[in-house]
Amino acid sequence: PPQVKSGKQRKVMGVLDIYGFEIFQDNGFEQFIINYCNEKLQQIFILMTLKEEQEEYVREGIQWTPVEFFDNSIICNLIENSKGGILAMLDEECLRPGVVNEDTFLTKLNQLFATHKHYESKETQNARHVMDASLPPHCFRIHHYAGKVTYNVRGFIEKNNDLLxxxxxxxxxxxxxxxxxxxxxxxxxxxxxxKLPPTAGCQFKSSVATLMKNLYSKNPNYIRCIKPNETKAPMLFTPELVLAQVRYLGLMENVRVRRAGYAFRKGLGHPVGAAGGPLARGLRGSDPPRLPLRGREGVKVLLSELAFPPEELAFGHTKIFIRSPHT
Known part of the structure; x- marks a missing residue:
């Protein structure tokens, strides 16, 4: 909220800077928790984009059409569910007496998520008679919104324990x-x-929850930074690298949400043409208007001559909404 100092109102802006998904040749505990945070951020980006779209339609008096989109809460629950998520199973193994190692942890995950459509391992693949040489032993794979990531469980127990x-x-x-x-x-x-100190996973989960609560209370704007090539050289564009970033930044989901309604909107506040001017004369066979056409009525007169399908356009209180890029 704005802070007041010496009788003047001061606006405060916060910045969250995050690189995005990490998908390496060998992914461990660090990549797992970073990608968990990215799943949560993707969830809030989509929900807040939908919320912003809906509020815009309500403000402009446009009928709101429900938008279908991929809800990644199933992946978030797979990781963070307190009664049976991957982090909960990891904490359970860290605190369990007896012989504890990554093998027992992976075995428990395989039993618990044998039929989960966003989880797989060599054991669950074998049970489904799936031949996949790309998934080695001692690993599990999560189908994140940005793509599939294979995690090596070696080091998960040690890194999750807070030994300070x-x-x-x-x-x-x-x-x-x-x-x-x-x-x-x-x-x-x-x-x-x-009490035993909280595990690294538990602390990270709490930190992410605090971050989500903070973001939900704000009015966010997003700046997506895309690296065109690995060497940061000018005039060099690597399509494969850009495509990967477009996917894991969630840009495709945002575009789908926008295009599910009206992809483009333009203000109606300016004159369209003066009496007898080129725009007025260009209306096929119509009499030139006696006064400049302003705002909503002027745009309606212009577009009525272009014979667009009615479902392509919607007139709000201050904006015109256009459905498709072609229009």
Whole structure:
């Protein structure tokens, strides 16, 4: 919200800078949680784009047509479900007594998600008699909205466990530095807990939830940055690289949402033509208007001569809405 200082209102803008999906030759725990965050961001981008579209139609008095789009909540639930998601299963393995390793973790995932359409591994493929040499053992694959990513489970248990000793956190807190205290709040002697510290996955999930809550309360604008080539050289365009970025940035989904309604809109606030001017004379056989045609009525007169199908156009209070790029 705007902040007031010395009697003047000051607007505050926040910036969230994120690269996007990570798909490497070998993807581990880091790529898994980064791509989980991207799934959540994609979810909020689509929902807020739909919300913005709907609000625009309501403001302009245009009938709203429900838009069909891919809802990636099924992928988010696969990862974050507190009663049976991948992060919950990982935490369970980290805290379970006895022999714990990545093999037991992967076995549990294979049993739990054997029929999930966005999860697969070598074992689930074998059960379905699928021959796929691209999916090695000790890995699972998630069908993200941006594409399929194969994760190697080696290191998941170790990296998910937060092995920072309590006395180190207390030492950081005792430094009396504001930044250090914000980074190590568990070092506060008044908040000492004998519970096991939260896992890295649990902390990341909480951080993502806080970020989502913050974004939902804002009025966002998006800037999509696309790298045209790997070397950042001028006048060099690599179609395959750009196509991959268009997909994992969610641009296709945004375009589909826009085109499901009226893809283009233009303000109606300017004169269309003066009496006897070239525009008025150009209306086939019609009498020149006596006054300049302004706004909505002027645009209606012009477009009535062009014989567009009625479903291609819609007139709002201040804008004209055009359905297809061809029109």
């Amino acid at each position: 000793f309590r006395d180190l956190s207390q030492a950081m807190w005792a430094a009396r530095h504001t930044l250090l205290r914000s980074l190590f709040p568990e070092g506060d002697p008044q908040k000492v807990s004998l």
